[in-house]
Amino acid sequence: MSxxxxxxxxxxxxxxxxxxxxxxxxxxHIGVLRAMEAYNLKIDYIAGTSxxxxxxxxxxxxxxxxxxxxxxxxxxxxxxxxxxxxxxxxGLIEGKKIMELVQAHLPVSRIEALSIPMYxxxxxxxxxxxxxxSEGNLHHAIRASIAIPGIFTPVCDNGRVLVDGGLVNxxxxxxxxxxxxxxxxxxxxxHETVRTQGTDLSTTHETxxxxxxxxxxxxxxxxxxxxxxxxxxxxxxxxxxIIVSSINIMSAKISEARxxxxxxxxxxxxxxxxxxxxEFDQADKIISRGYDATYQALSTINQKLICRAP
Numbered sequence: 626m627s628x629x630x631x632x633x634x635x636x637x638x639x640x641x642x643x644x645x646x647x648x649x650x651x652x653x654h655i656g657v658l659r660a661m662e663a664y665n666l667k668i669d670y671i672a673g674t675s676x677x678x679x680x681x682x683x684x685x686x687x688x689x690x691x692x693x694x695x696x697x698x699x700x701x702x703x704x705x706x707x708x709x710x711x712x713x714x715x716g717l718i719e720g721k722k723i724m725e726l727v728q729a730h731l732p733v734s735r736i737e738a739l740s741i742p743m744y745x746x747x748x749x750x751x752x753x754x755x756x757x758x759s760e761g762n763l764h765h766a767i768r769a770s771i772a773i774p775g776i777f778t779p780v781c782d783n784g785r786v787l788v789d790g791g792l793v794n795x796x797x798x799x800x801x802x803x804x805x806x807x808x809x810x811x812x813x814x815x816h817e818t819v820r821t822q823g824t825d826l827s828t829t830h831e832t833x834x835x836x837x838x839x840x841x842x843x844x845x846x847x848x849x850x851x852x853x854x855x856x857x858x859x860x861x862x863x864x865x866x867i868i869v870s871s872i873n874i875m876s877a878k879i880s881e882a883r884x885x886x887x888x889x890x891x892x893x894x895x896x897x898x899x900x901x902x903x904e905f906d907q908a909d910k911i912i913s914r915g916y917d918a919t920y921q922a923l924s925t926i927n928q929k930l931i932c933r934a935p
Contacts, residue, residue: 640667641668641669641805642812643671644677645880650897655908658680666923674745678766686740688730727764738763745769750786751786755794809890810893896914
């Protein structure tokens with residue numbers, strides 16, 4: 626792109642970015658951020674839920690290039706290596722392997738040390754209350770925010786049991802506005818969930834089974850035989866699909882309601898209805914869709930906010 630086509634934000638306008646939840650669909654956030662860079666858009670505040678918290682934090686730490694390259698190298702062997710199965714007392718996956726990946730891309734250990742102010746959304750599963758983490762251990766906060774109930778074990782924090790923030794605030798527009806943002810850009814990844822999963826789960830079931838089975842086939846663990854029973858062709862939808870589909874349907878409904886109340890100035894909704902929760906090996910496709918949707922959306926911003934560079 627030539628410099629003549631770059632867009633710049635008015636110096637007096639504070640821009641906030643609300644990055645939503647969505648499992649593998651969250652890789653679209655990388656494309657969103659790349660498109661914003663192409664428009665020379667400066668982000669002043671970030672609020673993130675679940676994978677939105679992870680990618681937002683990595684971006685605020687200045688390490689997005691490394692994370693993008695890592696995800697683009699993913700295959701099913703890589704995905705399987707991150708599944709550290711736990712005895713299902715409070716979750717199926719322990720999450721230690723995933724946190725090793727997170728820490729490798731986040732040298733910053735404190736939230737307040739990020740170059741862009743950021744708040745991370747979690748949920749107290751005991752009370753149902755939203756818990757906003759604005760300071761302290763960054764890795765700990767991200768681990769809590771990505772803890773899909775039933776899939777990942779929760780995080781215990783000062784007497785609270787914290788899980789995925791998507792349960793209460795899937796697209797935290799109100800949070801980033803409260804931080805001081807005057808122009809809020811929201812990224813909603815689950816707007817197609819109800820159509821593609823909630824009303825036609827049977828059509829996605831076989832594909833999802835195949836994806837999980839590939840990951841489990843690679844691993845050599847005693848629990849694999851039991852897990853494979855969940856994935857038989859004639860079986861009902863497996864536990865992963867049921868849990869994640871249920872949460873995604875709920876998140877889509879919550880987002881729809883909250884975005885009507887906490888209206889952002891711009892909503893970005895990449896077409897991701899065909900992307901399943903474990904398809905991290907589809908990074909190129911997902912990132913590209915995030916980029917295209919964002920680039921198109923930014924072209925509609927009021928010229929009072931953005932002026933073209935000479």
